[in-house]
Amino acid sequence: MDQTMLVGGTIVLLRARDSGLETLLIRRPDRGSFPGAWVFPGGVVEEIDVVEGESEHDTAARAAARECAEEVGLRPAGLHTISCWVPPIEAPKRVRTWFFLAETEDDTLRPAADEVLDAVWLSPSAALAGHAKGEMLLFPPTWVTLDALVPHESFAHAVAATPVPDLYATHLIGDGVFAWGGDAAHPEGGAGHHRLETASLPWTYRRDPVTR
Numbered sequence: 001m002d003q004t005m006l007v008g009g010t011i012v013l014l015r016a017r018d019s020g021l022e023t024l025l026i027r028r029p030d031r032g033s034f035p036g037a038w039v040f041p042g043g044v045v046e047e048i049d050v051v052e053g054e055s056e057h058d059t060a061a062r063a064a065a066r067e068c069a070e071e072v073g074l075r076p077a078g079l080h081t082i083s084c085w086v087p088p089i090e091a092p093k094r095v096r097t098w099f100f101l102a103e104t105e106d107d108t109l110r111p112a113a114d115e116v117l118d119a120v121w122l123s124p125s126a127a128l129a130g131h132a133k134g135e136m137l138l139f140p141p142t143w144v145t146l147d148a149l150v151p152h153e154s155f156a157h158a159v160a161a162t163p164v165p166d167l168y169a170t171h172l173i174g175d176g177v178f179a180w181g182g183d184a185a186h187p188e189g190g191a192g193h194h195r196l197e198t199a200s201l202p203w204t205y206r207r208d209p210v211t212r
Helices: 056-072 124-132 140-149 155-160
Strands: 005-017 020-027 042-044 080-086 094-103 118-122 166-169 171-174 177-179 194-197 204-207
Touching: 005 056, 005 140, 005 155, 020 056, 020 124, 020 140, 042 056, 056 094, 080 140, 094 140, 094 155, 118 124, 124 140, 140 194, 140 204
Parallel strands: 005 094, 080 166
Antiparallel strands: 005 020, 005 042, 020 118, 080 094, 171 177, 177 194, 194 204
16 A cells, blocks of 8 residues: 655635635545545645745645635635644545635635536535435545534634644544544543544544543
Protein backbone atom coordinates (compact mmCIF):
# COMPACT_ATOMS: atom_id res chain seq x y z
CA MET A 1 0.00 0.00 0.00
CA ASP A 2 1.32 3.43 -0.99
CA GLN A 3 1.61 5.45 2.20
CA THR A 4 2.67 8.74 0.60
CA MET A 5 0.92 11.52 2.49
CA LEU A 6 -0.61 14.22 0.31
CA VAL A 7 -1.88 17.58 1.58
CA GLY A 8 -5.26 19.14 0.91
CA GLY A 9 -7.54 21.97 1.93
CA THR A 10 -11.30 22.18 2.50
CA ILE A 11 -13.59 25.21 2.77
CA VAL A 12 -16.50 25.09 5.22
CA LEU A 13 -18.45 27.93 3.66
CA LEU A 14 -21.16 29.55 5.80
CA ARG A 15 -23.97 31.99 5.10
CA ALA A 16 -26.32 33.67 7.56
CA ARG A 17 -30.10 33.29 7.33
CA ASP A 18 -32.92 34.37 9.64
CA SER A 19 -33.29 30.71 10.62
CA GLY A 20 -29.58 30.42 11.45
CA LEU A 21 -26.36 29.38 9.76
CA GLU A 22 -26.29 27.34 6.59
CA THR A 23 -23.28 25.61 5.06
CA LEU A 24 -22.53 24.61 1.49
CA LEU A 25 -22.34 20.92 0.65
CA ILE A 26 -21.60 19.48 -2.78
CA ARG A 27 -22.21 15.95 -4.02
CA ARG A 28 -19.29 14.23 -5.68
CA PRO A 29 -19.60 12.09 -8.83
CA ASP A 30 -19.68 8.31 -8.38
CA ARG A 31 -15.94 8.09 -9.03
CA GLY A 32 -12.68 9.39 -7.62
CA SER A 33 -12.40 10.52 -3.99
CA PHE A 34 -15.53 10.25 -1.83
CA PRO A 35 -17.71 8.83 -4.65
CA GLY A 36 -21.34 9.89 -4.31
CA ALA A 37 -20.72 11.64 -0.99
CA TRP A 38 -21.74 15.09 0.16
CA VAL A 39 -18.63 17.07 1.11
CA PHE A 40 -17.39 20.60 1.58
CA PRO A 41 -15.57 22.13 -1.44
CA GLY A 42 -11.85 21.41 -1.51
CA GLY A 43 -9.10 19.27 -2.89
CA VAL A 44 -5.44 18.31 -2.96
CA VAL A 45 -2.60 20.82 -3.19
CA GLU A 46 -1.36 21.31 -6.75
CA GLU A 47 1.86 22.83 -8.04
CA ILE A 48 0.13 26.17 -8.65
CA ASP A 49 -0.61 26.46 -4.92
CA VAL A 50 2.98 26.07 -3.75
CA VAL A 51 5.10 29.07 -2.77
CA GLU A 52 8.71 28.37 -1.79
CA GLY A 53 9.31 28.71 1.94
CA GLU A 54 5.62 28.82 2.80
CA SER A 55 4.12 26.60 5.50
CA GLU A 56 1.99 23.57 4.70
CA HIS A 57 -0.93 25.30 6.38
CA ASP A 58 -0.73 28.37 4.14
CA THR A 59 -0.33 26.23 1.03
CA ALA A 60 -3.39 24.21 2.01
CA ALA A 61 -5.39 27.43 2.53
CA ARG A 62 -4.49 28.61 -0.97
CA ALA A 63 -5.46 25.23 -2.41
CA ALA A 64 -8.77 25.25 -0.54
CA ALA A 65 -9.72 28.70 -1.86
CA ARG A 66 -8.71 27.77 -5.41
CA GLU A 67 -10.68 24.52 -5.33
CA CYS A 68 -13.77 26.30 -3.98
CA ALA A 69 -13.60 28.82 -6.84
CA GLU A 70 -13.15 26.05 -9.41
CA GLU A 71 -15.89 23.83 -8.01
CA VAL A 72 -18.68 26.30 -7.21
CA GLY A 73 -17.52 29.69 -8.52
CA LEU A 74 -16.96 31.28 -5.11
CA ARG A 75 -13.54 32.43 -3.90
CA PRO A 76 -13.59 32.76 -0.10
CA ALA A 77 -11.46 35.16 1.91
CA GLY A 78 -10.77 35.63 5.60
CA LEU A 79 -10.21 31.94 6.23
CA HIS A 80 -10.20 30.67 9.82
CA THR A 81 -8.51 27.33 10.47
CA ILE A 82 -10.65 24.91 12.49
CA SER A 83 -9.04 21.49 12.09
CA CYS A 84 -6.48 19.23 10.48
CA TRP A 85 -7.49 15.67 9.57
CA VAL A 86 -5.00 12.82 9.23
CA PRO A 87 -6.49 9.64 7.72
CA PRO A 88 -5.90 6.20 9.25
CA ILE A 89 -2.97 4.12 8.12
CA GLU A 90 -5.42 1.76 6.40
CA ALA A 91 -6.64 4.41 3.95
CA PRO A 92 -5.68 3.61 0.34
CA LYS A 93 -5.07 7.32 -0.37
CA ARG A 94 -3.82 9.42 2.51
CA VAL A 95 -4.42 13.17 2.39
CA ARG A 96 -3.71 15.32 5.44
CA THR A 97 -6.47 17.90 5.06
CA TRP A 98 -6.81 21.32 6.65
CA PHE A 99 -10.37 22.61 7.21
CA PHE A 100 -11.07 26.35 7.01
CA LEU A 101 -14.19 28.31 7.92
CA ALA A 102 -15.24 31.14 5.62
CA GLU A 103 -18.29 33.38 5.35
CA THR A 104 -19.94 34.58 2.17
CA GLU A 105 -22.68 37.01 1.18
CA ASP A 106 -22.38 36.04 -2.49
CA ASP A 107 -24.08 32.65 -2.50
CA THR A 108 -24.71 32.35 -6.26
CA LEU A 109 -23.30 28.96 -7.18
CA ARG A 110 -21.71 28.03 -10.49
CA PRO A 111 -20.99 24.31 -10.05
CA ALA A 112 -18.35 22.65 -12.22
CA ALA A 113 -20.24 19.99 -14.18
CA ASP A 114 -17.39 17.46 -14.12
CA GLU A 115 -16.79 17.73 -10.36
CA VAL A 116 -20.13 18.55 -8.77
CA LEU A 117 -23.34 16.55 -9.29
CA ASP A 118 -25.36 18.76 -6.96
CA ALA A 119 -24.87 21.61 -4.50
CA VAL A 120 -27.09 22.74 -1.64
CA TRP A 121 -27.14 25.18 1.27
CA LEU A 122 -28.34 23.42 4.42
CA SER A 123 -28.30 23.97 8.14
CA PRO A 124 -25.81 21.58 9.79
CA SER A 125 -28.65 19.89 11.68
CA ALA A 126 -30.62 19.31 8.46
CA ALA A 127 -27.59 17.72 6.80
CA LEU A 128 -27.05 15.42 9.77
CA ALA A 129 -30.73 14.49 9.77
CA GLY A 130 -30.51 13.63 6.07
CA HIS A 131 -27.54 11.39 6.79
CA ALA A 132 -29.29 9.70 9.71
CA LYS A 133 -32.20 8.81 7.38
CA GLY A 134 -29.83 7.39 4.77
CA GLU A 135 -30.63 10.21 2.34
CA MET A 136 -27.15 11.79 2.30
CA LEU A 137 -23.81 10.00 2.26
CA LEU A 138 -21.29 11.67 4.57
CA PHE A 139 -17.76 10.73 5.60
CA PRO A 140 -16.50 11.17 9.20
CA PRO A 141 -14.64 14.50 8.75
CA THR A 142 -17.72 16.09 7.20
CA TRP A 143 -20.06 14.58 9.79
CA VAL A 144 -17.97 15.69 12.79
CA THR A 145 -17.53 19.19 11.36
CA LEU A 146 -21.28 19.55 10.81
CA ASP A 147 -21.94 18.31 14.34
CA ALA A 148 -19.60 20.96 15.74
CA LEU A 149 -21.42 23.70 13.81
CA VAL A 150 -24.91 22.85 15.09
CA PRO A 151 -24.84 25.06 18.25
CA HIS A 152 -23.52 28.18 16.52
CA GLU A 153 -25.74 31.11 15.60
CA SER A 154 -23.22 33.11 13.59
CA PHE A 155 -19.91 32.88 11.78
CA ALA A 156 -18.23 34.86 14.58
CA HIS A 157 -19.61 32.43 17.15
CA ALA A 158 -18.27 29.46 15.16
CA VAL A 159 -14.85 31.10 14.85
CA ALA A 160 -14.68 31.86 18.58
CA ALA A 161 -15.44 28.24 19.41
CA THR A 162 -12.20 27.04 17.81
CA PRO A 163 -9.40 29.47 18.73
CA VAL A 164 -6.85 26.71 18.09
CA PRO A 165 -7.31 24.15 15.29
CA ASP A 166 -8.27 20.63 16.37
CA LEU A 167 -6.03 17.78 15.23
CA TYR A 168 -7.87 14.61 14.23
CA ALA A 169 -5.25 11.87 13.82
CA THR A 170 -7.62 9.06 12.90
CA HIS A 171 -7.19 5.55 14.29
CA LEU A 172 -9.57 2.65 13.60
CA ILE A 173 -10.34 0.70 16.78
CA GLY A 174 -13.13 -1.61 15.69
CA ASP A 175 -15.91 -2.22 13.22
CA GLY A 176 -16.77 1.26 12.02
CA VAL A 177 -15.28 3.02 15.05
CA PHE A 178 -13.01 6.01 14.40
CA ALA A 179 -10.98 7.33 17.36
CA TRP A 180 -8.96 10.50 17.89
CA GLY A 181 -6.62 11.92 20.50
CA GLY A 182 -8.04 11.78 24.01
CA ASP A 183 -9.75 8.43 23.52
CA ALA A 184 -8.46 5.69 25.78
CA ALA A 185 -8.08 3.36 22.79
CA HIS A 186 -6.08 5.83 20.68
CA PRO A 187 -2.29 5.34 20.35
CA GLU A 188 -1.76 8.88 21.67
CA GLY A 189 -3.49 7.83 24.86
CA GLY A 190 -6.28 9.35 26.86
CA ALA A 191 -8.65 8.66 29.72
CA GLY A 192 -12.02 9.15 28.06
CA HIS A 193 -13.86 8.91 24.78
CA HIS A 194 -13.25 10.73 21.54
CA ARG A 195 -14.73 8.54 18.85
CA LEU A 196 -17.35 8.23 16.13
CA GLU A 197 -19.30 4.99 15.92
CA THR A 198 -20.48 4.39 12.35
CA ALA A 199 -21.52 0.74 12.17
CA SER A 200 -25.20 1.70 11.90
CA LEU A 201 -27.35 4.80 11.45
CA PRO A 202 -27.62 7.19 13.14
CA TRP A 203 -23.94 7.60 13.93
CA THR A 204 -22.88 8.30 17.51
CA TYR A 205 -20.18 10.82 18.41
CA ARG A 206 -18.69 10.59 21.90
CA ARG A 207 -16.28 13.29 23.04
CA ASP A 208 -15.73 13.75 26.74
CA PRO A 209 -14.87 17.26 27.98
CA VAL A 210 -11.49 15.99 29.18
CA THR A 211 -10.44 15.35 25.56
CA ARG A 212 -10.94 18.96 24.41
